[in-house]
Amino acid sequence: MSSLTVWKHTVLYLTLIITLLYIIETQISHKLHINHNKIHLKRSPDLPLRFRDDGTFKILQVADMHYGMGSITRCRDVLDSEFGYCSDLNTTQFLRRMIEAERPDLIAFTGDTIFGASTTDAAESLLEAIGPAIEYGIPWAAVLGNHDQESTMNREELMTFLSLMDFSVSQINPPAEDGSDQAERGSLRSIDGFGNYRLRVHGAPGSVLSNSSIFDLFFLDSGDRETVEGRRTYGWIKDSQLRWLQDTSKQGHKGNFLSNPPAVAFFHIPISEVRDLWYTPFIGQFQEGVACSIVQSGVLKTFVSMGNVKAAFIGHDHTNDFCGNLKGVWFCYGGGFGYHAYGRPNWHRRARVIEAKLGKGKDTWTGVERIRTWKRLDDEDLRKIDEQILWEASYTFLK
Numbered sequence: 593m594s595s596l597t598v599w600k601h602t603v604l605y606l607t608l609i610i611t612l613l614y615i616i617e618t619q620i621s622h623k624l625h626i627n628h629n630k631i632h633l634k635r636s637p638d639l640p641l642r643f644r645d646d647g648t649f650k651i652l653q654v655a656d657m658h659y660g661m662g663s664i665t666r667c668r669d670v671l672d673s674e675f676g677y678c679s680d681l682n683t684t685q686f687l688r689r690m691i692e693a694e695r696p697d698l699i700a701f702t703g704d705t706i707f708g709a710s711t712t713d714a715a716e717s718l719l720e721a722i723g724p725a726i727e728y729g730i731p732w733a734a735v736l737g738n739h740d741q742e743s744t745m746n747r748e749e750l751m752t753f754l755s756l757m758d759f760s761v762s763q764i765n766p767p768a769e770d771g772s773d774q775a776e777r778g779s780l781r782s783i784d785g786f787g788n789y790r791l792r793v794h795g796a797p798g799s800v801l802s803n804s805s806i807f808d809l810f811f812l813d814s815g816d817r818e819t820v821e822g823r824r825t826y827g828w829i830k831d832s833q834l835r836w837l838q839d840t841s842k843q844g845h846k847g848n849f850l851s852n853p854p855a856v857a858f859f860h861i862p863i864s865e866v867r868d869l870w871y872t873p874f875i876g877q878f879q880e881g882v883a884c885s886i887v888q889s890g891v892l893k894t895f896v897s898m899g900n901v902k903a904a905f906i907g908h909d910h911t912n913d914f915c916g917n918l919k920g921v922w923f924c925y926g927g928g929f930g931y932h933a934y935g936r937p938n939w940h941r942r943a944r945v946i947e948a949k950l951g952k953g954k955d956t957w958t959g960v961e962r963i964r965t966w967k968r969l970d971d972e973d974l975r976k977i978d979e980q981i982l983w984e985a986s987y988t989f990l991k
């Protein structure tokens with residue numbers, strides 16, 4: 593090699609090294625800083641939750657997503673012809689389609705959002721599963737099912753994480769003394785489970801009830817599995833949780849126009865009385881046995897005595913999607929949403945929508961006048977089915 597060639601090579605190498613250093617400094621270095629803490633603050637939705645200008649408040653119920661690890665998690669119970677091209681991403685796509693079609697004001701994830709056995713990182717799975725709600729900036733609330741805690745987080749950690757995610761309105765548990773001024777800051781009521789809380793929805797902007805909560809949403813932890821007298825069974829809603837419901841009901845809403853406004857509840861595992869609906873004119877499909885605890889909880893009795901709970905929305909049994917009425921309270925299944933969850937081939941994954949509508953006074957929106965529900969199927973045109981009225985006010989507001 594001549595000295596000229598060596599010299600040329602040296603110049604080339606130097607140029608290459610300088611170029612690399614330049615690229616690292618300008619393009620990559622900011623990603624390498626570890627002391628340069630970028631603090632991520634939770635992005636919160638506009639609160640309080642409130643009815644829209646058109647007098648409606650719409651909730652999308654997402655039951656049993658069973659999310660795993662995205663594109664590598666296969667679908668269950670789809671047609672053989674669909675199996676090759678089906679993963680958790682189909683579940684994500686369905687959620688996006690539902691959001692686009694319904695533009696809900698709140699999304700309620702009623703448990704088994706992730707399927708513990710199919711993920712190695714619960715946090716990562718939750719971020720992906722709930723991702724579309726965050727993308728669209730829609731407030732969302734979650735309760736736990738019986739599978740969520742089967743990977744890297746226990747139930748307390750899951751509810752803590754869920755409450756800290758962007759646009760979440762989920763809470764770990766109610767404050768020590770709901771509504772009391774003396775309640776120690778941040779201390780939670782000692783209660784069974786994680787994810788028991790109340791959300792209050794305010795009246796439409798500019799209306800007489802814009803500063804009042806006129807629609808209550810109760811979220812309850814129905815547990816996972818328990819052993820009772822040597823028998824393995826599902827969890828149930830405990831007396832401490834029912835006492836909290838009773839207390840919120842007794843205490844009402846201080847300084848509010850309506851002391852106990854209409855309410856609905858969300859939890860995962862059905863109560864045993866849901867079995868009795870088989871003998872009633874339910875709306876929707878009753879295709880599998882009701883899988884619930886052998887312990888009969890006082891949920892129904894509590895709802896009836898509270899008087900304002902009009903409906904409860906549950907999950908757990910994916911191929912049941914009916915609504916039936918027990919002693920004046922509707923119990924409605926969401927129907928299986930997720931593709932990694934068991935289901936039936938040729939029976940579309942589905943989701944439930946709940947819409948509360950306000951009454952119209954002389955020149956202002958008043959309180960809730962009607963609660964309706966319907967479902968949509970994940971077919972080509974998101975077919976809407978089984979629309980029904982769950983409750984209508986028998987009173988008339990200041991007309």
Ligand SMILES: *[C@@H]1O[C@H](CO)[C@@H](O)[C@H](O)[C@H]1NC(C)=O
Pocket residue numbers: 670674677678679681682685
């Ligand atoms: C899953 O999504 C893919 C890609 O969009 C689509 O081709 C396929 O039909 C979907 N499968 C089901 C069962 O919906």
Ligand SMILES: *[C@@H]1O[C@H](CO)[C@@H](O)[C@H](O)[C@H]1NC(C)=O
Pocket residue numbers: 798799800801802803
């Ligand atoms: C609601 O509260 C806001 C802010 O405090 C107030 O300006 C408004 O007049 C109140 N509206 C009603 C209907 O009470």
